[in-house]
Amino acid sequence: QKEVEQNSGPLSVPEGAIASLNCTYSDRGSQSFFWYRQYSGKSPELIMSIYSNGDKEDGRFTAQLNKASQYVSLLIRDSQPSDSATYLCAGTDSNYQLIWGAGTKLIIKP
Amino acid sequence: DGGITQSPKYLFRKEGQNVTLSCEQNLNHDAMYWYRQDPGQGLRLIYYSQIVNDFQKGDIAEGYSVSREKKESFPLTVTSAQKNPTAFYLCASSILGGYTEAFFGQGTRLTVV
Numbered sequence: 001q002k003e004v005e006q007n008s009g010p011l012s013v014p015e016g017a018i019a020s021l022n023c024t025y026s027d028r029g030s031q032s033f034f035w036y037r038q039y040s041g042k043s044p045e046l047i048m049s050i051y052s053n054g055d056k057e058d059g060r061f062t063a064q065l066n067k068a069s070q071y072v073s074l075l076i077r078d079s080q081p082s083d084s085a086t087y088l089c090a091g092t093d094s095n096y097q098l099i100w101g102a103g104t105k106l107i108i109k110p
Numbered sequence: 111d112g113g114i115t116q117s118p119k120y121l122f123r124k125e126g127q128n129v130t131l132s133c134e135q136n137l138n139h140d141a142m143y144w145y146r147q148d149p150g151q152g153l154r155l156i157y158y159s160q161i162v163n164d165f166q167k168g169d170i171a172e173g174y175s176v177s178r179e180k181k182e183s184f185p186l187t188v189t190s191a192q193k194n195p196t197a198f199y200l201c202a203s204s205i206l207g208g209y210t211e212a213f214f215g216q217g218t219r220l221t222v223v
Contacts, residue, residue, distance in 0.1 A: 034211050043200055043214040096209050102152035
């Protein structure tokens with residue numbers, strides 16, 4: 001069973017701090033990974049895509065991928081109350097199908 | 111504007127009734143997906159389609175049906191065989207299967223009355 005696992009949270013982070021969200025995956029053939037943000041009652045929106053080992057930065061967001069450890073993370077710097085949402089991690093398996101984690105609920109406390 | 115349009119936003123179904131959820135995209139994406147999301151849960155795949163006139167069952171296809179007669183359209187029918195259809199339904203599309211990122215419509219919230 002191919003899986004993407006996330007801690008369901010909630011993860012509570014003070015405003016202005018760094019929020020660190022983690023995800024592990026079971027399929028070593030996975031090539032692409034995605035982080036989505038989902039506000040309550042809304043559809044998921046893409047934040048970051050990462051395809052190769054290392055870090056990828058976009059504004060306050062940094063995605064990190066370590067294929068040897070089968071681990072992908074999302075760092076949010078200078079966290080804002082508007083960052084409070086559920087963050088979904090997804091990866092493609094060796095058949096190019098998206099496998100979704102259950103999501104981590106992030107709460108930014110003012 | 112390019113994007114994915116789902117309609118309606120809210121839908122109410124009576125017991126024993128079939129209902130159809132619409133999903134249209136003008137992104138010229140080949141792959142389209144239907145997901146179901148229950149409160150506090152992740153996304154579960156119902157059906158997906160990589161090309162016109164072809165679609166595959168996902169993890170929870172029982173009680174649902176789809177068609178893909180046009181590249182732009184991927185409607186989902188929730189049949190009376192689906193005993194617990196109340197959920198948030200999300201349609202998504204991507205350029206080429208799961209290798210590239212998927213983009214979502216705004217969702218349809220279905221409630222059984």
